[in-house]
Amino acid sequence: MPGLLAVFRKEMADNFASRRFLIMFALIMLAGLSATYTAAQSIRSSVSESDPWGFVFLRLFTVSSGTLPSFVAFVGFLGPLVGLAMGFDAINGEYARGTLSRVLSNPIYRDSVINGKFLAGVATITTMLVAIALVLAGLGLRMIGIPPTPDEIYRLVFFLFIAVIYVAFWMSLAILFSILFRQSATSALAGIAFWIFFTFFISMIAATLAQALFPVNQQDPQTLVDNTNFAMAVARISPMTLYQETATTILDPSTRAFGLVKLTELIGMVASPLPLGQSLLVVWPQLVALVSETLICFGISYARFMRQEIRA
């Protein structure tokens, strides 16, 4: 596609050279370092107590020691900010600088601009997360001295894949806002508003809606089930919920289900950790939802951008 590589190369170069990227990178790196360091310290105590299955390596990323959240939680919390920071002035910034007409007067398809930016963003996010994960893995390994099993490595790779999609969702949302709004301040604020809503308010709203539509009746346990299921379904609109459920399932092989588990389901259950394939099956719907939310945002952005009239 004419122009795609050129835009991609330039955007990548811009991303890595920008102060914005450096700040984001430093932020996640510091968060990760502190989380992993404290996790490694407390890992000895946590392993001996709870389940004897091991998976020590993965605990480096999932264990939260008291005050500090785990690396997974940090990514869940800060990842959106990274995504928003990368995309919020993608298109309206070009208008503001007066570069868009000039760039588009060259023999490239208009798609190339938006595709190139998106791909460069995803590539940057991937590089950043993989680099940080490797550093943290190295640090953790050095501290606990137990090498990972192949299953753990695959799970970690999958986790990174999910984290990239998660951050990419926020980036595509930010790009959408940068196309809808002329001012980058507006698109940044819209992105942050969405983030606050989906991070902090969604659980409250889910609970309230569930209470309104499926009130819990102490006599009838079925109402409790309906209530919980509905609340969880609403909460799953939020990409943060999707990420959390997916990440914990992938990184913690003992996770089998979410929400209420009936006693009848527990009878005959083989008490062992799930293999990777089964873990994936558990969260397949969440993964699909996350990917599709990202693609929907990108699709709307694409459609809008292609129809805009470019006037310097």
Next chain:
Amino acid sequence: MDERSRIAIETVDLTKKYGELTAVNKLNLRISEGEIFGLLGPNGAGKTTTILMLLGLTEPTSGKARVFGHDSTREPLAVKRIVGYLPDNVGFYEDLTARENLLYTADLNGIPKNVALPRIDELLLRVGLLDVADKEVGKFSRGMRQRLGIADVLVKQPRVVILDEPTLGIDPDGVKQMLDLIVQMSKQDRITVLLSSHLLHQVQQICNRVGIFVKGRMVAEGTIEMLGLQIMGGEPMVVEVETSPVTDELVADLQKLPGVSSVERVNGTLLLHCFKDVRGDIARTVVGSGSSLTQLRLRGHVLEEIYLRYFRES
């Protein structure tokens, strides 16, 4: 390939409507290869919209726009390969150097780096920015940016260059440089230039032909002389002559010249009302009589007067 000039830019009943508002109304334009054509008109006349349609950046409501035979809407890439566009308020990436900005343009045009680098150096030298090639564009002045814009436009070695208000906001020295660069493009590189502006004096200096745009319609088109004749049609031309000394004999001689209807004396200047352009004869008569000719000026053909008149009439 025949030797005659080909049509570089052509529009056929080109129209653009935004809801009720007609921005461009059945425009018929023909620009030959190698010309410098000026699009004159006030703000909001439809010049930029026309340019955007020619480049394929906006879709016309009806009609056709063609550049060297390529339809702008159907073959936008083909058009963009041969047309360079310098928008008004041209923007560059402020954090990148001049050279890096031009390299990006070269990359977008699929020009390999080993070809692009020497070409960029040559262009930067030509526009006088070679010494600041590695400086960030954020530090450039407006005049420097405009010149960089010219270099940018020439990176792809276009056959047509479209300039939207290229001299706006530039100091007189910079304006002269810009106009020289534009003329050089036309003469040296044989590039067809379409220039849109409302700064008439400058347009007058370099354009072969002009088209006057008012409210989406082109109300007049042609060489400046032709336009003058059109507007004056019927009304006599006025030639201002300053000579010394002014003798009655000279006045009588001038009166007798074919093409001169009357001679008026105003404060030491002679105003000759003519219905033909006989400036050559006037000059010869004055000099032949022994007087010295200090000024000979054709009044009423200044573009501004033409422009204002059309404006008033429409």
